[in-house]
Amino acid sequence: MTTHRSRSVSPDDVDFKDGIQEVDPVTGYDTTGHRWNGIRELNTPFPRLVLVILMLTFIYSVIAWVLLPAWPIGKSYTHGILGLTQEGEAISGFVAIEKTRQSWLSRFDKPDFAALAADKLLLAKAMPAAVRLFEDNCAVCHGQKGTGGPGFPNLADAYWLWSGEPKEIAQTITVGINSTDDDARFAQMPAFDSLSRSDRKKLADYVTALPQGKTSAKDPASALFADNCAPCHGDDATGGLENGAPSLADHSVIYGQDRHTVLTTLAHGRQGVMPAWSNRLSSAEINLLALYVAQLASKQNERTK
Amino acid sequence: MIPIQKLHYNLEKVSMGLVAAIIFAASIGGIVEIAPLFTIKETVEVPEDLRPLAPLELAGRQIYIREGCYACHSQMIRSLSDEIDRYGPYSLAAESAYDHPMLWGSKRTGPDLARVGRKYSDAWHVKHLINPRHVVPTSIMPVYPWLMEELDTSLLSAQVSTLHRLGVPYDTSQLENVKTDVLAQSQPDSDEAEGIAKRYGKDVAVRAFDGNPEKLTEMDAVVAYLQSLGTRTKEPYKILSEKPK
Numbered sequence: 001m002t003t004h005r006s007r008s009v010s011p012d013d014v015d016f017k018d019g020i021q022e023v024d025p026v027t028g029y030d031t032t033g034h035r036w037n038g039i040r041e042l043n044t045p046f047p048r049l050v051l052v053i054l055m056l057t058f059i060y061s062v063i064a065w066v067l068l069p070a071w072p073i074g075k076s077y078t079h080g081i082l083g084l085t086q087e088g089e090a091i092s093g094f095v096a097i098e099k100t101r102q103s104w105l106s107r108f109d110k111p112d113f114a115a116l117a118a119d120k121l122l123l124a125k126a127m128p129a130a131v132r133l134f135e136d137n138c139a140v141c142h143g144q145k146g147t148g149g150p151g152f153p154n155l156a157d158a159y160w161l162w163s164g165e166p167k168e169i170a171q172t173i174t175v176g177i178n179s180t181d182d183d184a185r186f187a188q189m190p191a192f193d194s195l196s197r198s199d200r201k202k203l204a205d206y207v208t209a210l211p212q213g214k215t216s217a218k219d220p221a222s223a224l225f226a227d228n229c230a231p232c233h234g235d236d237a238t239g240g241l242e243n244g245a246p247s248l249a250d251h252s253v254i255y256g257q258d259r260h261t262v263l264t265t266l267a268h269g270r271q272g273v274m275p276a277w278s279n280r281l282s283s284a285e286i287n288l289l290a291l292y293v294a295q296l297a298s299k300q301n302e303r304t305k
Numbered sequence: 306m307i308p309i310q311k312l313h314y315n316l317e318k319v320s321m322g323l324v325a326a327i328i329f330a331a332s333i334g335g336i337v338e339i340a341p342l343f344t345i346k347e348t349v350e351v352p353e354d355l356r357p358l359a360p361l362e363l364a365g366r367q368i369y370i371r372e373g374c375y376a377c378h379s380q381m382i383r384s385l386s387d388e389i390d391r392y393g394p395y396s397l398a399a400e401s402a403y404d405h406p407m408l409w410g411s412k413r414t415g416p417d418l419a420r421v422g423r424k425y426s427d428a429w430h431v432k433h434l435i436n437p438r439h440v441v442p443t444s445i446m447p448v449y450p451w452l453m454e455e456l457d458t459s460l461l462s463a464q465v466s467t468l469h470r471l472g473v474p475y476d477t478s479q480l481e482n483v484k485t486d487v488l489a490q491s492q493p494d495s496d497e498a499e500g501i502a503k504r505y506g507k508d509v510a511v512r513a514f515d516g517n518p519e520k521l522t523e524m525d526a527v528v529a530y531l532q533s534l535g536t537r538t539k540e541p542y543k544i545l546s547e548k549p550k
Contacts, residue, residue: 072341086384090395091544093386136391140441141429149440151428180423273426280393280424
């Protein structure tokens with residue numbers, strides 16, 4: 001590499017004092033032949049190691065062309081003799097994830113909740129997964145800890161719209177409430193704009209006082225309630241009729257049981273939507289979540305006891 | 306000096322020529338990788354059941370672009386196993402065949418939205434868009450309360466026609482009824498609501514998305530659009546149902 005090469009220099013290359021390449025005496029490398037005010041530039045050879053690595057990448061790319069999908073040819077492409085695709089890899093990776101999970105999740109295929117809840121070893125594995133499922137799918141509405149918020153019921157207390165039995169909870173998750181699923185649970189609080197405003201106000205005061213137990217049967221609103229509301233909310237307003245109408249006599253609320261909110265509820269009606277999950281979650285995952293939700297409530301119970 | 310070295314040597318002295326040569330060299334990779342995607346059948350096969358966006362959904366898409374939602378949300382599930390596990394089947398290129406421009410994105414400050422349709426209720430979306438902190442206390446998503454204002458539909462017919470000219474298969478009846486359909490999709494009890502199912506399929510959501518059928522708002526449009534994401538073709542879902550056991 002240290003041979004002297006000369007090349008022609010055009011006359012307008014004013015920077016060049018001469019076009020002679022020479023060997024730098026200190027490093028032993030060629031110079032480029034350029035010279036700026038007496039400063040010459042070394043023509044340092046490309047490091048051998050990098051050249052070798054570069055050659056290896058070329059060799060690898062030829063091997064890759066043979067093994068992997070590589071060259072486009074019109075409407076198709078060379079598939080490579082391994083027949084691998086990005087999509088296929090993703091699917092088989094996903095199948096592998098599912099298989100590992102299936103080793104314990106398959107126990108939840110059969111909703112024998114009493115047996116499942118008693119298996120402490122199984123729960124140690126399953127509950128962390130349930131927490132993740134809940135956070136991915138349910139937490140935006142029901143809250144990270146299941147405590148709900150205005151319009152979205154608290155799942156961590158002992159008060160239920162439908163039922164706190166894991167089997168029923170699984171059904172709620174599967175079909176949803178007022179969802180687009182054909183078998184969805186249906187719950188509608190009708191608008192009572194047909195009642196006079198003063199009647200609505202009386203009812204609102206009555207309903208607001210219910211949780212404190214400060215109502216009396218002599219109250220004229222009590223008759224209004226019996227006529228209009230009891231068919232769904234129950235004679236004593238404690239709900240439990242399996243029609244999604246909540247108890248109005250306890251401290252648990254969906255939208256709120258202050259006078260203003262109740263008036264809004266009466267004027268416009270309510271029909272909360274809980275989406276159906278049968279298309280997104282497997283039945284085993286739904287059963288797992290049902291057990292998790294049921295336990296949220298009983299954990300809370302232990303705390304308040 | 307071998308000829309190629311000579312070429313390079315001479316090129317270095319013509320700066321515009323060098324620029325052109327650099328652009329040419331750098332585009333080879335792009336040409337080889339990207340251009341075939343337009344000819345290889347596998348990538349361009351549009352599913353038969355893919356439907357174009359209904360007018361209200363299209364209006365929502367325009368607002369989605371206007372508000373820059375794509376800056377934080379991708380609409381492309383990558384073909385990686387953990388993405389399938391979290392979001393569902395990976396996105397097919399053909400799913401966005403009717404999107405001009407497509408909104409795949411790559412920045413995920415928030416979650417991917419490609420399969421968010423039907424996951425949450427309309428009421429949740431409305432609450433969340435007005436102020437995300439009302440439902441997700443730790444959210445860093447901005448508030449969009451002005452979406453409750455009236456939807457401007459004056460350009461919508463022109464937008465649908467433009468898409469039609471770009472190859473989106475809106476048929477004559479769809480093109481003629483843009484003005485009726487945009488309103489009807491948010492008024493489930495109106496006489497015109499049936500037209501939506503007739504023209505766009507019975508899977509299209511016809512609801513008072515913002516809770517008020519009387520007023521057509523930008524919120525109606527955005528929520529209708531969000532509820533349509535991932536629901537316009539069943540093709541991707543076959544990936545998982547036909548997977549090897």
